[in-house]
Amino acid sequence: xxxxxxxxxxxxxxxIFAVDAALGGAIAQAKYSFEIYGFAEADAIYDxxxxxxxxxxxxxxxKIATVEGxxxxxxxxxxxxxxSRFGVQGSLPVENNVGxxxxxxxxxxxxxxxxxxxxxxxxRHAYAEWGQVLAGQTHSLFMDIETYxxxxxxxxxxxxxxxxxxxxxxxxxxxxxxxxxxAIERPGNDIDAGQIREFDPALGANLRNDEKLPDxxxxxxxxxxxxxxxxxxxxxxxxFDSVGTLNNEPKGHETGWGLNLGAHANVFQRDRIIGxxxxxxGIASYMNDGGTDLAPQATFTPQGILLDVxxxxxxxxxxVAYYDRYWNDAWSTSIGYSLTQVDNTNLQDxxxxxxxxxxxxxxxxxxxxxxxxxxxVMWGQRTDRDxxxxxxxxxxxxxxxxxxxxINL
Numbered sequence: 001x002x003x004x005x006x007x008x009x010x011x012x013x014x015x016i017f018a019v020d021a022a023l024g025g026a027i028a029q030a031k032y033s034f035e036i037y038g039f040a041e042a043d044a045i046y047d048x049x050x051x052x053x054x055x056x057x058x059x060x061x062x063k064i065a066t067v068e069g070x071x072x073x074x075x076x077x078x079x080x081x082x083x084s085r086f087g088v089q090g091s092l093p094v095e096n097n098v099g100x101x102x103x104x105x106x107x108x109x110x111x112x113x114x115x116x117x118x119x120x121x122x123x124r125h126a127y128a129e130w131g132q133v134l135a136g137q138t139h140s141l142f143m144d145i146e147t148y149x150x151x152x153x154x155x156x157x158x159x160x161x162x163x164x165x166x167x168x169x170x171x172x173x174x175x176x177x178x179x180x181x182x183a184i185e186r187p188g189n190d191i192d193a194g195q196i197r198e199f200d201p202a203l204g205a206n207l208r209n210d211e212k213l214p215d216x217x218x219x220x221x222x223x224x225x226x227x228x229x230x231x232x233x234x235x236x237x238x239x240f241d242s243v244g245t246l247n248n249e250p251k252g253h254e255t256g257w258g259l260n261l262g263a264h265a266n267v268f269q270r271d272r273i274i275g276x277x278x279x280x281x282g283i284a285s286y287m288n289d290g291g292t293d294l295a296p297q298a299t300f301t302p303q304g305i306l307l308d309v310x311x312x313x314x315x316x317x318x319x320v321a322y323y324d325r326y327w328n329d330a331w332s333t334s335i336g337y338s339l340t341q342v343d344n345t346n347l348q349d350x351x352x353x354x355x356x357x358x359x360x361x362x363x364x365x366x367x368x369x370x371x372x373x374x375x376x377v378m379w380g381q382r383t384d385r386d387x388x389x390x391x392x393x394x395x396x397x398x399x400x401x402x403x404x405x406x407i408n409l
Contacts, residue, residue, distance in 0.1 A: 031091070031093065031100070031408065031409065032090070032091070032092055032093065032407070032408070032409040033090045033091050033406065033407065033408045033409075034088070034090040034406070034407045035088065035089050035090055035404060035405070035406040035407075036087075036088050036404060036405050036406075037086075037087050037088075037089070037402075037403070037404035037405075038084070038085045038086035038087055038402070038403060038404070039084060039085055039370075039400050039401060039402040039403065040081070040084050040400070040401050040403075041081065041083040041084050041085075041398060041399065041400040041401075042079060042080070042081055042398065042399055043057065043078075043079065043080045043081075043082075043083060043152070043154070043396055043397075043398045044077075044078075044079050044396065044397045044398070045057060045077065045078045045079070045080065045394060045395070045396045046075075046076070046077050046078075046394070046395045046396075047074075047075065047076045047077075047392055047393075047394050048074065048075060048392065048393045048394070048395075049064070049065070049074045049075075049390070049391065049392040049393070050065060050070075050071040050072055050073070050074050050075070050076055050392070051063045051064050051065070051071065051076075051392060052065075052071060053071060053072075053076075053117065054116040054117035055116065055117070056076060056078040056080075056117070057078055057080035057082050057110070057154065058110070058153065058154045058155040059153045059154075059155055059358070059378050059380055059392075059394050059396075060155050060158070060289045060290075060356075060380075061158050061289060061290065061340075061356035061357060061358055061380040061381060061382045062158070062289050062290035062353055062356055062382060063382075064380055064381065064382040064390045064391065064392050065382075065390050066351070066382055066383070066384050066388045066389055066390035067388070067390070068390075080119070081109060081119065082108065082109045082110040082111070082119050082154065083108060083109075083110065083154050083398075083400075084108060084109050085106065085107070085108045085124075086106070086107055086108075087104065087105060087106030087107070087124075087125070088104075088105050088106075089102075089103060089104040089105070089106075090102075090103060091103070094130065098131075099130065099131050100130075101128050101129070101130045102128065102129045102130075103127070103128040103129075104125045104126075104127055104128075104138070105125060105126050106123075106124040106125040106126075107121050107122060107123055107124060108122050108124055109121065109122065110122050110154060123137065124137075124164060125137060125138050125164065126138075129169075132170055132171050132172060132174075133168075133169070133170055133171075134167070134168070134169040134170075134171070134183075135167075135168055135169075136166065136167075137164055137165060137166045137167070138164060138167070139163070139164055140161070140163045140164065140165060140167070140183075140185055140217060140232075140286060141167075141169065141181055141182070141183045141185070141217035141218060141219040141232055142161050142163070142217045142219070142232040142233070142234045142258065142260055142283075142286050143160070143161040143162055143163055143232065143260070143286070144161070144230045144232060144260065144262030144276060146228055146230070146262070146264060147160065147230075147262040147263070147264060147274050147275070147276040147320060148160070148162075149274055149320075149322035149324055149334045149336055150324045150332060150334040150362075150364070151334050151360055151362060151376060152362060152364065152374065152376050152396060152398045153360065153376060153378055153394075153396060155288065155289065156288060157288060157320045157322070157336070157338030157358050158287075158288055158289040158290060158318075158338050158339070158340045158356040158357070158358040158380070159276070159278070159287070159288070159317075159318035159319045159320050159338040159339045159340045159356075159358070160276060160287070160288040160318065160320050160338065161232070161258075161260050161276075161278050161283075161286050161287060161288070161318065162286075162287070162288040163285070163286045163287075165185055165186045165188075166185070166186045167183045167184065167185040167186065167217075168183060168184050169181055169182070169183040170182055170183070177222060177223050177224060178220075178221060178222040178223070179219075179220075179221050180218075180219070180220050180221075181218065181219050182216070182217070182218045182219075183216075183217045183218075184214035184215070184216060184217075185214060185215045185216075185217055186214065186215070187211040187213065187214055187215050187236065187237070188209070188211065188285050189209040189210075189211065189238050189239065189240070189282075189285065189293045189294060190284055190285050190291075190292045190293045190294070191207055191208075191209060191240055191292065191293065191294045191295075192292040192294070192295040192296075192314075192348055192349075192352065193207050193296065194295050194296045194345065194347045194348040194349055194352065195296070195347045195348070195349060196296045196309065196347060206242040206243050206244055206245060207240055207241075207242055208240065208241060208242065208243055209239070209240065210239030210240050210241045210251060210253065211237075211239065212237060212239060212253075213236075213237045215234060215235070215236040216234065216235045216236065217232065217233065217234045217235075218232070218233045218234075219231070219232045219233075225266065226265060226266060227263060227264045227265040227266045227272070228263060228264055229261075229262075229263045230260075230261075230262045230263070231259070231260070231261055232259070232260040232261075232262075233257075233258065233259055233260070234256070234257060234258045234260075234280065234283060234286065235255070235256070235257050236255075236256040236257070236282065236283075237253050237255065237256070238253060238254050238255070238256040238282040238293050238294050238313050239251070239252065239253030239254075240252060240253070240294060240311060252310075252311055253311075254281075254282060254294060254311055254312060254313040255281075255282070255313065256280065256281055256282025256283055256293060256313045257280050257281060257282070257283075258278060258279065258280020258281070258282075258283040258286070258316075259278070259279060259280060260276065260277075260278040261276065261277050261278070262275070262276040262277075262320075263275055263276075270326040271323070271324060271325050271326055272323070272324040273322075273323055274320065274321070274322040274323070274324065274336070275320065275321050275322075276318070276319070276320040277317075277318070277319055277320075278316075278317070278318040278319075279315075279316070279317050279318075280315070280316060281313035281314065281315045281316070282294060282313030282314065283316055284314065284316055284342070287316065287318055287340060288318075288340075289340060289356055289358075290340045290342070290353045290356045290382075291314065291316050291340060291342045291353060292314055292342075292348075292352070292353070293313065293314060294311050294312070294313060294314065295311070295312060295314050295344070295345040295347065295348050295352075296309055296310070296311060296312070296345060296347040296348075297309070297310055297311070297312040297345040297346060297347060298346055298347050309347065312345050314342060314343065314344070314345060315342070315343035316340065316341070316342050316343070317339075317340070317341040318338075318339070318340050318341075319338060319339045320336070320338045321336055321337055321338070322334060322335065322336025322337075322338075323335055323336060329366075330365055330366055330367055331363070331364070331365055331366075332363075332364045332366070333361065333362060333363055333364070334360070334361070334362050334364075335360070335361040335362075336359065336360065337357070337358070337359045338357070338358040338359070339355070339356070339357055339358075340355065340356040341354075341355050342354050342355065344385045348385055349385070350384065350385055350386035350388075351384050351385070351386065351388075352384060352385040353382065353384065353385075354383050354384055354385045354387070355381075355382070355383040356380070356381070356382055356383075357379075357380060357381045357383075358378070358379075358380050359378070359379045359380075360376055360377065360378040360379070361376070361377055362374055362375060362376035362377070363375060369402070370401060370402040370403065370404075371400075371401060371402075372398075372399070372400040372402075373397075373398065373399045373400070374397070374398065375395070375396065375397045375398075376395075376396045376397075376398075377393070377394070377395055377396075378393070378394040378395075378396070379391065379392070379393050379394075380392050380394070
């Protein structure tokens with residue numbers, strides 16, 4: 001194989017590390033590690049119905065139309081490389097022999113937010129950790145990444161807590177099998193003005209997030225040969241105010257909270273049974289798909305006279321149940337079901353998201369650790385507050401080639 005540019009870079013890094021390691025003192029006793037990793041993946045996708053075209057390459061029940069023809073005629077094909085990923089990670093010593101700094105930087109090509117539907121760089125991880133303190137962007141403490149099943153759909157089960165965001169994390173307790181961590185995480189509220197526009201059209205248009213405090217999260221994790229259990233918790237201020245009004249009125253806030261219990265059990269030598277249940281109020285921002293954090297709620301007299309309109313942190317339930325089956329070293333199947341259930345307020349629009357359901361089954365072939373190909377069938381259904389629903393069946397075939405190189409000094 002010709003001498004590549006990547007090889008030259010790795011040799012240069014190796015030389016730099018070798019020079020630093022030879023400088024003497026406490027650093028000379030420490031170890032460097034540096035790894036480049038990633039994969040190239042292509043996904044061929046066919047929907048029997050139709051989803052929001054900005055989300056053709058991820059299966060999200062919240063993006064399924066509940067009114068026939070909303071996104072055009074049924075049947076849609078897409079071929080995507082958005083899952084392709086590149087990252088670097090490693091550790092480096094700190095002078096005075098006070099422990100290493102561990103770091104990770106990772107991107108993929110799946111555009112979201114203002115870039116939804118685009119193949120563009122998306123930051124996944126950008127953090128470093130020294131001792132008990134982590135700073136940067138990575139998985140929220142409220143989520144449990146080990147309950148993510150062996151699926152090839154990019155988005156995955158709707159009822160999962162799944163969120164990466166900037167944070168400052170402290171882990172005062174850590175062993176080889178357990179840890180306890182707390183963090184402050186970037187706040188971000190999803191507000192639904194609902195039918196409040198019927199009372200004041202200008203008000204509904206002027207509502208904005210009010211994020212005066214960070215979100216507070218905590219996590220306890222333990223594992224063994226049997227599997228793992230994790231309990232995550234969150235406490236947050238879900239606020240709102242108005243722009244272009246006197247004193248930014250109306251304004252206010254509600255308390256959001258949630259508990260997330262996740263676990264997996266190892267069975268039949270290599271298989272996994274995966275489960276997760278999350279419940280809370282005002283936690284939709286942390287969910288993998290669907291829901292809103294804050295919405296208007298009205299109070300009426302028995303005669304139907306309006307007494308009050310106030311904000312409410314919307315209750316939400318999420319459930320995940322999957323089974324990862326490994327037939328042998330090369331073949332595997334993942335099958336399961338997931339649910340998000342929202343307890344809508346009485347002033348949300350009839351078309352507001354009420355329930356999302358997601359089920360999938362696949363057959364994957366991994367002839368070598370850096371080669372994977374296989375197919376997956378998914379079913380999803382969205383139900384609105386008015387109980388009108390829409391569903392979709394998706395077929396996906398993916399091929400993934402992984403790569404990487406590591407230096408240890």
